[in-house]
Amino acid sequence: MVFNLTKRHLILSIVILTISTRLCAQDWNGLRFLGHQTGKTTFNSTEIKDVFKAKYTFWQNKLPVIICLPQSQSEEAKEICEKIYGKSVDEVKKFWLAQVFQGRSRSPQFFNTPEEMASFIAKTPGAIGVVRVNSNMQLSQAITLQVN
Amino acid sequence: MASTTDIIKIRKTQWLAATLVFIHSISGMQAQERNTQLRVYGHLQYNLENVDQISNSEELHSYFSFGEQDFFVTSNITDRLSFLGESVIRYDNNTATKFAPSIERAQLKFDYSGNHSLIVGKMHTPVNYWNDVYHHGRLFFPTIDRPTSFSYFIPLHSLGLRLQGQNLGHWNWGYDVCASNGIASTDIYDDASSKALMAAIHCKPIEGLRAGVSYFNDYMPTNITGAHVGHSSVNKEYAGAINFELMCASLAYFGKRLEILYEGGYNITQTDSLGSAENQSHFGVIGWKIKEKYVPYALVDFMDISDRELHSVPIDVLKIGLGFRFDFNYQTSLKLQVERYELSQIHLDHIHNQNRFDFKVQLAYGF
Numbered sequence: 001m002v003f004n005l006t007k008r009h010l011i012l013s014i015v016i017l018t019i020s021t022r023l024c025a026q027d028w029n030g031l032r033f034l035g036h037q038t039g040k041t042t043f044n045s046t047e048i049k050d051v052f053k054a055k056y057t058f059w060q061n062k063l064p065v066i067i068c069l070p071q072s073q074s075e076e077a078k079e080i081c082e083k084i085y086g087k088s089v090d091e092v093k094k095f096w097l098a099q100v101f102q103g104r105s106r107s108p109q110f111f112n113t114p115e116e117m118a119s120f121i122a123k124t125p126g127a128i129g130v131v132r133v134n135s136n137m138q139l140s141q142a143i144t145l146q147v148n
Numbered sequence: 149m150a151s152t153t154d155i156i157k158i159r160k161t162q163w164l165a166a167t168l169v170f171i172h173s174i175s176g177m178q179a180q181e182r183n184t185q186l187r188v189y190g191h192l193q194y195n196l197e198n199v200d201q202i203s204n205s206e207e208l209h210s211y212f213s214f215g216e217q218d219f220f221v222t223s224n225i226t227d228r229l230s231f232l233g234e235s236v237i238r239y240d241n242n243t244a245t246k247f248a249p250s251i252e253r254a255q256l257k258f259d260y261s262g263n264h265s266l267i268v269g270k271m272h273t274p275v276n277y278w279n280d281v282y283h284h285g286r287l288f289f290p291t292i293d294r295p296t297s298f299s300y301f302i303p304l305h306s307l308g309l310r311l312q313g314q315n316l317g318h319w320n321w322g323y324d325v326c327a328s329n330g331i332a333s334t335d336i337y338d339d340a341s342s343k344a345l346m347a348a349i350h351c352k353p354i355e356g357l358r359a360g361v362s363y364f365n366d367y368m369p370t371n372i373t374g375a376h377v378g379h380s381s382v383n384k385e386y387a388g389a390i391n392f393e394l395m396c397a398s399l400a401y402f403g404k405r406l407e408i409l410y411e412g413g414y415n416i417t418q419t420d421s422l423g424s425a426e427n428q429s430h431f432g433v434i435g436w437k438i439k440e441k442y443v444p445y446a447l448v449d450f451m452d453i454s455d456r457e458l459h460s461v462p463i464d465v466l467k468i469g470l471g472f473r474f475d476f477n478y479q480t481s482l483k484l485q486v487e488r489y490e491l492s493q494i495h496l497d498h499i500h501n502q503n504r505f506d507f508k509v510q511l512a513y514g515f
Contacts, residue, residue, distance in 0.1 A: 053355075055315045057263050064227045064259075086404075088440060094478035097514065098288055100185075102281055103232045103257065103267075104314060106224055107185060126227075 027133045028147035029083050034118055035145045037063055037125040042146045051128060052084050054096075054105040059126060067108035068117050068129030076114070076132040084130065118143065183224035189514040191215035191286040199504035214239060215510075218252075218284045228259045236284055251335070252284055252305070267310040270335065273303050274310075274324040274348050275362045276411050277398035278431075286512035290409055290433050290443075290473070292485045293508075296451045296465045297429035301394065301415045303331055303364060308343065320352035322360075330366045331392060342367050348396075356403045364394040371459055386458040391418040407435040407443065417459045425454040435473070443473040447485075463493040483510045 033048060035041070039059035043051070050056065056065050070077045072089045081092045099105035111117040114131040121127040122143055197209045216238045223231045233254045240248035255269030274280040278295060279302065282288045298304065308328025316322065326346040329338035350360025368390045371383065397412040415427040428451070435445030449467040453460055469487035476482065484507075491502040 055320070057259050057265075090475075090478040091440065097187075097478060098281070100222060101187075101189075101220065101283065101285055101288065103222075103253075103255065103271075106183075106230065107222070 030133050031080060031083060031130050032133050033128065033130050033145040033147055034068075034121045034143045035128040036121050036123075036143050037061065038065075038128055038145070039063070042148065044148050048145075048147050049084055052130070054099055057105075063126035064106070066106075066124055066127040068121055068127055069108050069110055070114075070117070070131075071110045071112050074112060079132060080130055185222050187220045187514060189218040189220060189285045189287055189512075191510055191512040193292070193511075194509040196507040197504055198506075199502060215286065215512075216284055220285075230257045230259075231255070232257065234283060263314050263316060265312045267312055268308075270305060270307045271310060271326075273306040273326065273328075273346060273364070275302060275346060275364050275394060276396040276413070277350075277358060277360065277400045277409065278411055279304060280324075280348075281400075285514060286510065287479070287481055287514040289483075289512070290407060290435065290445065291447050291469075291471060292483050292510045295411050295429065295431035296449050296467065297411075297413050297431065300451065300453060300460050300463070301427060301429075302413065303344070303366070303394070306344065306346070307333070307335060315352075322350045322352070324348040324362075330368055332368045332370060332372045340367065340369050350398070357401045358398070359400075360398050362394075362396045364392075364396075366392045368392060368459075383458055383461055386419070386421070388419060388421060388458070390459045392459060393417075405437050407433070407437060407445070409433050417457060419458050422456045422458060425456040425458065427451075427453045427457060427460070441475045443475075445471045445473065447471065461493065463491065465492075466490045479515050480511070480513045483512070484508070485510075 028045065028048070033043070037059075039061035051065060052067060052069075054067070058064055069092075070080060072093055077089050081087055081089045085092050085095070087095065096105070096108055100107045109117075109120060109127075111120065111129075117129045117131065121129050128145070193213045193215055195209070195211055195213060199206055216236045219233075219235045219237075221231075221233045225231060234252045235249060236252050237247050237249050239246060242248075251270065253269070253271055255267050255271050258266045258268075260266055272279045272283050279298075282294075286292075295302075306326050306328035308326060310328075311325045312323070314320075314322040324346070325348075327343045328346075330340050330342070330344040332338075332340065344364065344366035346362060346364040348360060348362035350358055352358045371386050371388060371390050393416045395414045397410075399408065399410040401408045409432065411429070411431040413427075413429040415429075417425045417427070419425075430450045431448070433445055433447040435443045437443050447467070447469045449465070449469075451463070451465045453463045455462045467487055467489045469485050471483055471485035474482045487506045487508070489502070489504050489506060491500075493500045493502075
């Protein structure tokens, strides 16, 4: 009986440890990345920044890269721009304005709320976006990406 | 045999599935509706000059000017096909309304593989950083005016085909290869059977830095400038054939604080009359960003066109200036610039000199 309780506790501990590790790996610098059919579900920090800086036109699965960002007036815009681009919100907006003006990139999609962004990503193959970890929303595990 | 209850359940399931498919398709259509965008760019300017540019007499001129209004449209037609159009309306004294429209860019881009694309249509010839990046958007210009060479020997536009690659490899290499109607062509016809050819390569080894070189060649059976060249200072007294070569080098760095842009051009024109003429231009601007929005800068713009030149006109220009740029936000910027402008030109067998000071203020916007 004692042995069975110990074994049950051990299994439960392993499960809890695995879940908490996975949650920590999904959160990068206070941000969580969402993606749908991006060809891969795990990125390193350099790769994820390259994606958001318009380095890639297509994923490896041939789907177009569709960048999703918060609207400049949203609460998380400033934090996301600083952590991913190292720039202010205005500088990021001008970066994308210039990219599209040069004909080198397609315009990102901008969203007022994380829920809107998640909903768009869930139904758009190739879309990738970013939200703050403390966003009060239930995120589908199917679209959450892992960044190391 | 299925019972009535089973049939009702099946029908309900089928109805629900059909509804879900319909809602999904509408959502997809709404997502596609986001893909066509129209933007407008423009500028307004104030100028103060101490020399009359026509009579070359010392007179103070103070005036406002209405800049180009740029209508910019993009559309994602499919996942791999997109359209870009840029139409400009500018002042033109030769029209009844005093304004004339112009299609500056109209191109279809096909992303055929990864970061490689095929572009067809009218485009800005990617001979240097400025023409490839800034186009007609004064909002993006680091200074008030373009380099002087743009008015004399830079082939601004090309109508044809372009192979483009970008962000390739560790140093983010890019390339452009163009075959297009020549300098003497119009938007609907080119008298020359040979096409203008251009090849350019650049790299972006660190964030904010881009370095590149290009080569452009065009054989013009007659010395005229059509719709593409952008420069009007053509030698109308020479109508013979010209072989036109241009080599450009660009270095651009726009960092957190430091901003540097250098554009160099080396142009060789070859005629049977006078042989080779070698022309060169050097444009440099250096700025320092203060608190993100404020950028004081200094510029030098030098151009030397040979006395043997027959395509353009023999002229030497030196412009040095100091400026200040204030970016209200990403959509509006104000630039103030004071310049010393010196020009020396051979005209009707005598040397025509013009030295003047200019003060300019430009408000550029985009939305």
